Amino acid sequence: RAKWASGKLPPGPIALPIIGHLHLIGPLIHHTFHALSAKHGPLMHLRLGSISAIVASSPDMAREFLKTHELCFSMRAGTIVTNYVTYDNISFAFAPYGAYWKFIKKISTFELLGNRMLAQFLPIRSQELRSLLGLLHEKSRDRGRVNLSQELLRFSNNIICMMMLGIRASGTEGEAEVARRLARDVTQIFGEFNVSDFVWFLRKWDLQGFKRRSEDIRRRFDELLERIVNEREAVREEERRRDGGKRREARDFLDMMLDVIEDENAEIKLTRDHVKALVLDFFTAGTDTSAASLEWALSELINYPKVLQKAREEIDRVVGPDRLVEESDGPNLVYIHAVIKEAFRLHPAIPMITRKCVQECEIGGYKIPENSMLFVNMWSVGRNPKYWADPLEFRPERFLDSHVDMKGQHFELLPFGSGRRICAGMSLALQELPAALAAVIQCFDFEVVGPDGEVVRGKEHPVDMSERQGLTVPKATDLVCVPVARAAKVLATLG
Numbered sequence: 001r002a003k004w005a006s007g008k009l010p011p012g013p014i015a016l017p018i019i020g021h022l023h024l025i026g027p028l029i030h031h032t033f034h035a036l037s038a039k040h041g042p043l044m045h046l047r048l049g050s051i052s053a054i055v056a057s058s059p060d061m062a063r064e065f066l067k068t069h070e071l072c073f074s075m076r077a078g079t080i081v082t083n084y085v086t087y088d089n090i091s092f093a094f095a096p097y098g099a100y101w102k103f104i105k106k107i108s109t110f111e112l113l114g115n116r117m118l119a120q121f122l123p124i125r126s127q128e129l130r131s132l133l134g135l136l137h138e139k140s141r142d143r144g145r146v147n148l149s150q151e152l153l154r155f156s157n158n159i160i161c162m163m164m165l166g167i168r169a170s171g172t173e174g175e176a177e178v179a180r181r182l183a184r185d186v187t188q189i190f191g192e193f194n195v196s197d198f199v200w201f202l203r204k205w206d207l208q209g210f211k212r213r214s215e216d217i218r219r220r221f222d223e224l225l226e227r228i229v230n231e232r233e234a235v236r237e238e239e240r241r242r243d244g245g246k247r248r249e250a251r252d253f254l255d256m257m258l259d260v261i262e263d264e265n266a267e268i269k270l271t272r273d274h275v276k277a278l279v280l281d282f283f284t285a286g287t288d289t290s291a292a293s294l295e296w297a298l299s300e301l302i303n304y305p306k307v308l309q310k311a312r313e314e315i316d317r318v319v320g321p322d323r324l325v326e327e328s329d330g331p332n333l334v335y336i337h338a339v340i341k342e343a344f345r346l347h348p349a350i351p352m353i354t355r356k357c358v359q360e361c362e363i364g365g366y367k368i369p370e371n372s373m374l375f376v377n378m379w380s381v382g383r384n385p386k387y388w389a390d391p392l393e394f395r396p397e398r399f400l401d402s403h404v405d406m407k408g409q410h411f412e413l414l415p416f417g418s419g420r421r422i423c424a425g426m427s428l429a430l431q432e433l434p435a436a437l438a439a440v441i442q443c444f445d446f447e448v449v450g451p452d453g454e455v456v457r458g459k460e461h462p463v464d465m466s467e468r469q470g471l472t473v474p475k476a477t478d479l480v481c482v483p484v485a486r487a488a489k490v491l492a493t494l495g
């Protein structure tokens with residue numbers, strides 16, 4: 001429970017006895033906080049049951065918490081569900097800031113998600129992109145419909161699955177398919193509000209069924225990973241026997257982690273549970289976020305045909321009519337990068353950066369109590385007219401002459417967070433997303449299919465932009481379209 005600070009807490013609405021402000025929390029928590037901070041200011045205190053919550057909703061406040069007082073907020077705020085699902089907080093994202101987290105950060109920065117591995121996995125990303133475009137091409141031949149939300153999820157999950165475990169979705173019930181469903185279940189449950197986290201005397205009750213759901217997720221995940229790890233160990237053993245005891249070169253994350261488990265001199269002793277927790281982390285952190293970001297960016301482009309046109313003109317100018325856009329074109333696709341930034345401004349896949357205060361401090365003249373939860377509401381910052389002209393307009397031009405990047409130093413745009421706990425997959429995402437978005441719009445136009453199953457015509461913004469709740473926030477309704485092929489020569493190169 002929060003230790004109440006002696007000084008003045010930041011302002012906030014009047015609290016009710018026991019529940020505090022819990023009654024104000026709606027399903028889309030970042031919307032609730034956005035509305036409340038419009039009344040109470042960019043630094044706000046709420047009492048969620050017995051827990052203190054601090055909500056920061058301005059670039060200045062984001063800087064104060066994530067940079068100036070970074071070490072006080074170097075931990076993530078775990079919950080009953082995250083503790084359980086992440087094998088008692090031994091995943092990367094939920095591990096306390098300390099020796100274990102630093103060890104994993106080092107491996108992931110320099111090995112798993114480092115430049116060498118990203119280059120090594122480039123053929124996989126290209127292959128997955130081509131396979132997505134191939135499917136859209138196939139459908140376009142007889143005006144078939146495609147659930148783009150599902151296909152983008154499959155695309156990003158296949159990339160992560162190949163990088164982590166060397167598997168990809170082949171059939172409907174394949175292991176990667178099971179992993180994909182699990183990834184979404186995890187990000188959804190991690191972002192839901194469990195009253196038992198906040199009202200201490202409800203801790204032992206499972207009023208909303210969170211315990212049951214998290215047990216089900218952990219069991220399904222554990223079964224899947226046990227199977228995969230056992231198979232891999234058998235293959236490694238077999239290869240070692242064949243090669244006279246020589247260790248095979250690591251081909252993916254799982255190989256690297258199994259090497260660390262076997263290494264007697266490793267800095268940190270890892271167990272199988274560590275490996276499972278880390279795989280879970282990368283699955284969940286890397287699948288939904290990338291897919292949702294592509295889904296939002298594409299939806300905005302469909303809703304803003306002039307922007308789409310301009311993006312295509314750039315692709316046609318830079319890449320020409322004969323070949324598919326590639327990741328190496330990235331630096332020359334300035335407008336596409338502005339489109340990605342604009343999409344992140346309005347739709348940060350993780351709308352709030354959540355941390356926990358590990359040491360009481362003073363910010364903006366107010367006491368921030370130890371153990372309070374911190375929510376930096378980047379969704380709110382992105383829609384605030386104080387920082388952005390006409391914030392609800394999708395206008396990538398605003399980034400063309402701007403120095404703002406997404407790497408955690410410009411506090412008005414933090415889609416990947418900031419500081420030591422910044423997203424571990426940022427480089428991967430920044431390489432993969434612009435190329436994938438550009439390739440999809442280079443090759444296809446899209447006719448939107450509405451909820452009633454009819455092609456939507458004559459509507460100014462045909463794609464519904466409402467959000468689904470969760471730690472990552474995808475569209476509430478899937479983006480379903482009829483793809484219409486446009487770059488015949490490029491499509492012919494796909495085979």
Ligand code: HEM
Pocket residue numbers: 076092093094113160281282285286287289290293348349350353354414415416417418419420421422423424425426428429
């Ligand atoms: C568009 C794609 C992505 C977005 C928008 C995104 C966003 C974020 C954000 C906002 C955070 C929290 C940062 C903070 O607290 O300051 C985070 C953390 C993290 N992300 Fe990503 N992410 C993306 C893709 C990925 C990918 C592809 C991976 C891995 C393959 C990944 C792995 C992680 C991990 C492990 C953490 C936790 C880091 C830590 O606690 O130290 N993310 N991400």
